[in-house]
Amino acid sequence: MLATVGSLLGSKRVNLQCMDGVVRMGRIPGSKNKKMWIRExxxxxxxxxxxxxxxxxxxxxxxxxxxxxxxxxGYLK
Structure with missing residues (x-):
């Protein structure tokens, strides 16, 4: 599911605004932590x-x- 990063929470955690309208707490797994630099x-x-x-x-x-x-x-508005 597509999501937009709302804010960085620290400790490999982010707030996500998902396409279904739910705000979720996202976790960046250890295997992707150093490979993906995520910003708001x-x-x-x-x-x-x-x-x-x-x-x-x-x-x-x-x-x-x-x-x-x-x-x-047309996947994003």
Missing amino acids: GDIVIATPWEIQDSKADVIWKYTRPQIEWLERK
Whole structure:
């Protein structure tokens, strides 16, 4: 699910505004921590937890050309 990073919480955690309208606390897994530098306003893919719907894992960060393509195709408003 696509999400926008709202704020950085520290300790590999972020607030995510997901496309379904739910604000979730996102976690950046250790394998992606050093490879993805995430800032406020970035577009990411988040997978909600099965146990707690209010939390999610960040699995991918889109680059600027990818975001422009998503906007042209109508995935982002």
